Amino acid sequence: MNVFEAIMQRRSHRGEYVDRPIDDTDLNRIIEAARWTPSPFNVQPWELLIIKESKGKDVLAIMTEKAIVQQFKDSQFLEDNSNWMSTDEREWKERGDGVLLTDHVTLPNMLQNAPKKLTGRFLKALLKSAKSLTILGHLGAGKMPANEIATQVREAPLLILITMNRDRKPPGEGANRWMWLSIGMLIQNILLAATSLGIGVQFVSAPLESETDRDNIRKHFNVPDNNEVMTLLRLGYMDTEKGDSVRLEKTEFVHYEEIS
Numbered sequence: 481m482n483v484f485e486a487i488m489q490r491r492s493h494r495g496e497y498v499d500r501p502i503d504d505t506d507l508n509r510i511i512e513a514a515r516w517t518p519s520p521f522n523v524q525p526w527e528l529l530i531i532k533e534s535k536g537k538d539v540l541a542i543m544t545e546k547a548i549v550q551q552f553k554d555s556q557f558l559e560d561n562s563n564w565m566s567t568d569e570r571e572w573k574e575r576g577d578g579v580l581l582t583d584h585v586t587l588p589n590m591l592q593n594a595p596k597k598l599t600g601r602f603l604k605a606l607l608k609s610a611k612s613l614t615i616l617g618h619l620g621a622g623k624m625p626a627n628e629i630a631t632q633v634r635e636a637p638l639l640i641l642i643t644m645n646r647d648r649k650p651p652g653e654g655a656n657r658w659m660w661l662s663i664g665m666l667i668q669n670i671l672l673a674a675t676s677l678g679i680g681v682q683f684v685s686a687p688l689e690s691e692t693d694r695d696n697i698r699k700h701f702n703v704p705d706n707n708e709v710m711t712l713l714r715l716g717y718m719d720t721e722k723g724d725s726v727r728l729e730k731t732e733f734v735h736y737e738e739i740s
């Protein structure tokens with residue numbers, strides 16, 4: 481697979497994975513791709529924690545579940561979420577940005593079986609009113625998606641926790657920004673290498689949202705204080721077709737200089 485194919489094939493994989501550990505040869509190739517990431521002054525500020533055992537996965541699964549249940553009770557979070565959430569596929573494709581609600585949450589049976597138009601209207605009304613969602617959150621509506629995603633974390637063939645070593649900071653005022661940029665590049669190298677090996681990747685951000693949770697993760701995995709927890713990735717072999725995604729048109733984000 482060449483680099484353009486890998487870029488176009490890559491998707492955030494939110495479904496199940498094949499029940500098979502990641503081969504060491506494949507893992508080493510992914511690590512090698514990460515190793516060759518560019519960084520300012522070649523400081524290479526990243527550290528990767530490879531999590532294969534159930535003990536570590538369990539800790540992160542429990543934290544994921546708790547964080548999502550909490551998010552469902554947080555009206556600001558829900559309101560911000562709803563701005564980037566489409567309730568039907570056509571609307572999502574027309575927008576060309578954001579995510580599709582049903583890619584993130586499995587709807588209760590009652591809604592799955594209802595006519596699409598009705599479900600769409602109901603969900604849209606629900607999303608428009610973050611307050612009503614918070615009430616639902618307090619009544620336990622977050623438990624199902626939280627449990628679903630936590631189970632995926634627990635059953636993931638492999639998790640990679642990426643941290644940034646602040647001691648490896650480059651000179652200059654912009655040090656932090658440059659380090660963050662290179663961590664982004666490292667993640668993209670991992671995503672593309674994984675795609676080319678038939679391995680899916682999903683970001684699992686929920687347990688990393690709050691500083692308290694990030695601190696707890698550091699303590700749990702003995703990550704030194706000077707290392708900032710950046711990202712958690714869930715990886716596994718896929719046996720499904722690549723998922724759908726959308727993007728803005730080029731004309732919406734590419735600008736050419738205007739000579740006056």
Ligand SMILES: Cc1cc2nc3c(=O)[nH]c(=O)nc-3n(C[C@H](O)[C@H](O)[C@H](O)COP(=O)(O)O)c2cc1C
Pocket residue numbers: 490491492493494578579682683684685686723724725726
């Ligand atoms: C920093 C970052 C955090 C993300 N967090 C999550 C996440 O917690 N859960 C998830 O399913 N996808 C997550 N995503 C994936 C985005 O939702 C996804 O890239 C976007 O919707 C486009 O879809 P695609 O990657 O399939 O093209 C994250 C992506 C980035 C770059």
